Amino acid sequence: MKETWISERRMIQLPGLTIDRHISAPNELEFPGCKYHLLCILLSDHNQQKMTRIGEQESQKSQAKGDFWICPAKMSGIWSWNSTDESLTFVIDPLFLSRMAEEVGELNESKVELLSTVNAHDPQIEAIARLFQAEFDTGGLGGHLYAESLIQVLIVHLLRQYCAFSPKIKPDVGSMPNNRLQPVFDYIHSYLDRPLLLAELAEISGISQYYFCRLFKQSMGVAPYQYVLQQRMEKAKELLHQRKYAIAEIALLVGCADQSRFTRHFKKYVGVTPRMFLSKK
Template sequence: MESLFTALPLLATQGFCWHGAYVDCRWEPPGAIEEEVSTPWHSVVLFTQFAGSDPALAERSIDGRFKVERVHPGDILVLPAGVGQRSRWNVPGEFMNLVFETAALGRSLDEAADDTTFELMPHFATQDLLVLQLGLALRRVLQGGGDRLYAESLITALAVHLLQTYATRRPEIKTYGGGLARPQLERVVDYIHSHLDAPLSLETLAALAGMSAHYFAQLFKQSTGVAPHQYVIRCRVERAKALLAQPHLAIADIAYRVGFAHQSHLNRHFKRLVGTTPGQWRQAIRS
């Protein structure tokens, strides 16, 4: 993965995944990018933390425009595909790269979108608290072992926000009511229950309903009262409850069988939804 920075990432996805997105987190020392660089992808650089209490001071050139700017946690840079940039910064700090394949932004709204449908405008350091919130949530997913469905939900929300806020042409965001049609909902729910042990993808579920990820998530929540990733977690916990009645199954094995990344992942969601740990639940049903 080409990078706009010099340090190796502390956390990163394995290439482009999560609906055509790549995310990494890195801690950078003071430094500079002396030669102009660009990437074939849309990049959003999110500044999350700097050493000390003062903002960073950066000298930056983007698309031939030069600016000296103070950069605060929560600021972002928007660097469209093919746009060159050079920079110099004076303090160490933590950064996140939120990178999209060029066609991925449009696909969040329209499965037929291609890489010419939407174009981002370059931006120098701009405070964007929604991108900060979504970026930190994605970092927690990376730290916790990865929940693909939740990550794709966050990526979809981020893509729609970028299109609404930083695109040269704002998309028309339609609002639908009434939820999914019954055959659509039944098809998706049947697929979820048949594949709880596998990494479920928002893109796959949306394709089953015949729509984009953004509109699918919106209509699924109208139909069920919860977001797709929350629905899947509840289904996995219910399946785990049934398996806990089989005393020969280890709890770690049950976690994998119902699609959680590891036992602590199961423990966290089980306790949140049921009020006890899986081990406590097993003891209770035995007695």
């Protein structure tokens, strides 16, 4: 089915989930359902919604900026609207949600039932959506690790608040032991020149992704994505000191896709641009 009502679209694709930011023209849509869970939050003002129906849930009110709906996998829906809207949709693989439920609270796959929801407002979901909106606006400045960390927070919140059976979150067990941390450090330092994924780091530590994030932060005082960014910038400082590489080359050597993105990261971390850093030496 060609989505002719979509006039502009950008996506961030992650393991088990896609974030889809799009602008949609007025339309009436009968949706037969799909194999993914959908969570869609409105980013723009002046919505003129005529009807939203998901399963047995129905609303004929316009949505406010920050309102969202949830359409569980295989559930049909009807949408009708008269406005041009900007939205952010999280397309969630049910297997990913089930795996997270098992990791977080030992919730059996058969118990993972996402609830249909229409015209709802949740400050935490809105805050996460705004952070992803900023990622789109900056060209993915935070990188995959940052995006994956945000998704961890979103999924746990959905499991707690929008599932028929809420998992019992297992308590943390203190910091991560050094014999699990050191291989992660070694791996990060060996591959600073390429994107790093949360699944890779968690697998090396021998801990689930959810608890890896929590225990890493308790051990290091920063989230994994923050630690990796710090190491990239420290490596960049070393390479700048050597004066053997152009700034564009250093950007690639520390895993930044382009010089502009590298400069923004470097200035935020060091306080000056790479060129200014060089001029002071």
